[in-house]
Amino acid sequence: MGGLKEVLYFMFHPNQLRAIIQWKLWHEPVHQRDPSKEAPTLQSCFKFLNMTSRSFSAVIQELNHEMLIPIALFYLVLRGLDTIEDDMTISASVKEPMLRDFYKNLKEDGWTFNGNGPDEKDRELLVHFDDVIAEMKKLKDNYFKIIEDITIKMGNGMADYAINAEFQSGVVTVAEYEKYCHYVAGLVGEGLTRLFVEGGYANPALLERMELTESMGQFLQKVNIIRDVHEDFEDNRRFWPKDIWSKYVDNWEDLFDPKNRTQALQCSSEMVLNALKHADECLFYMAGIKEQSVFNFVAIPQTMAIATLDLVFQNPKIFNSHIKITKGDACQLMTQSTQNLRLVCDVFRNYARRIAKKNDPRDPHYLEISIALGKLEQFIETLFPSQDVRRVKALHAEQANQSSSSGELWESLMLVLAVVFCLLLVSGLMLGGAWAMGARWGPMMSDGVASSVEEAAKITAKITHGEL
């Protein structure tokens, strides 16, 4: 039955089907793994990568050979850490030191852990963690150090949250919210940027502008937090900061009450606005990537995020269901994200405009959202200017020259006179004919033709020239 439903869906959405086919048929990975040459421990690592990540495993496996293994292992190490943090069957007092000392395991041959609860979805990874450690040992020292450093920072961050009872009841301030996003996403970004630069695949200047890296992580994490609000609510988790939602409802659960939909949507707009502020810095960051497979790796999640932001914006469904971008859209985004920065900018601009279209003038953040979108468009404009000052100048100079050559002026004057004469003749004949037949048009002058259009245009005339 599911199949039939899909057939019907694609019959009415041929573009979606087209995007999927295009991606499946035409996408050629820049690089591909060669499993036959891999050690059994490495093959095992990729097995776990496929098991633990839905979205990342494919893009990771298309990375160039230098980055492939460090980034796959980086992912698995953090996933291991996350599996301990997530496990509610481990008490906070046991968990805290485990998280803080997790980095030590990376150097301990044969370390495994089978103390996870039976329902923990990624427990297998820790049971066979010795495979990850074996591969980590083969890494170049500089890559190992970066992964270790981030593991220390993230372990400490998670440990702080594990023992902080207040956090268990949810974040309060926007600063806390951003700090949380820093620990779960910003740090990942930091590690990745350092790996890219170390390998020579990104501009080292990115290390001096770490706020760009931070924005990459914050943007992805915030979009996920907005999209998953209902799912998290059902799991008794809350990441939306109280300082934001308490402006709209008194209790967190009221946000999900259908009778508070207007307030809930206004609240979600403020969350979207908060996320949107990172978008321009994400594009800036991507301009610093020097290699195609790394570019694809960083760009795909970002375009998915801006598309998701458009999907959740002004969408009441986020409060009662789990929504996702369609498979066709995802395929199209992947095609567009695996070419160059210009196309990625186009994707961002298109979605920015879609968001603008849904922006509600009654919303308290209407103008702020519009300005944030304006900032994004302005930034794209600075990357890829639509106007070349030198060309504009040349054009005006040329025009000035033309008008000064009197021969041509005389010629065009004659032409204009001829046209005016014809027009006068024709309209004179028409009007004279009408008058002869009895038409009189005195009162017609008092009123314009299309008053609403007229009003709107009147205003612009004043706006653009009435500064003074």
Next chain:
Amino acid sequence: MAEGAQLSSTLSPIVVTGGCGFIGSHIVERLLQSEPGCQIHVIDIKTSRNRFPGVSYHTCDISQANDVDAVFVEAKPKTVFHVACPDSIIKQPSVFQRVNVDGARNLLKACRQIGTVQAFINTSTSSVIHDNISDLFEADETLPVLQYPAQKRVYTLTKAEAEADILAANRESGDASMLTVSIRPSSTFGERDTVTMGKIVANARAGKARYQIGLGNNMYDFVYISNLADAHILAAQALVLAYGHPPPAPEMRVDGEAFHITNEEPVNFWDFQRSIAASVELPVKTEDIKVVPAWVAMATAGVNEWLYWVFTLGRKQPSVTREAIHLTTINRTMSNAKARRVLHYIPKVSIEDGLAKAGKWFMEEAKKAKVNKKTT
């Protein structure tokens, strides 16, 4: 350092032309705040509106040289803010020529005669670099000032001519002579604004804010009035500091230069219009927005222009022209970078906050008008 700079850069005595108008009155207000006790002389054709205590008001037409001279003899100004300008919408080329071009020349002549003026700040318009047809993206001051036939508006041509005259008067007799600068604001809005915001508010009150021409993806730069006043005062202080010294390096120069002033917050043109409607508590519902396709609007305006031309034999022009329609559908953004770098101008009030203040003012004005009606 800041203290010292402030002391040496006192602007008083000051002449403000057009000081009762929208921009002029805000400059007067900011001057009174930043330099309490400064002497201000306002020249305006109508001095009954927007008055502040402690300011001398002179009812005077700047196109009358003798009247201007008389005020200058009395004021002996150190700083001149030249803001006066006729409404750009009235279509009387002779008025533009008389006030914009002759008026500016009269002022420059008066400055030369009196010999006390150190700083002359001209309020120009960002339209001097725009032909009203092409998109402007992040336009900066390196774009050429357009001449006829690229520029067709008489208003803009006269403003450009005045700007050229004023900038040519900079350092005209050596380093110890008057310094001049030209400020080109993007579309300005705020309290007491009868032009941009006044019309949009009136439009919203007539229930017409829901109309939109074209796709509505075009971006514009605006500037809130107090920020624009700040830019004027910063430019004046820079000139007074530079007065009497040889010109600084080109990239740090204020005198003889033009500056684009924006709020550094380009915003969707139609969103801004709807935000104004919302600021006076008349928000448009998303589902009520009515999009008139650009070509329909253009065709209507074209027919309208044609009818006017035929029936008035070219003596009158409709207020809505294809040009005006076209302007609502194009991008018009400007770069504020030079003002930020050289004038150290930073827009202090965001568009959001500025609109909230201005919206409140419009609401209060409407309330006052209502009360007045009841009492009379």
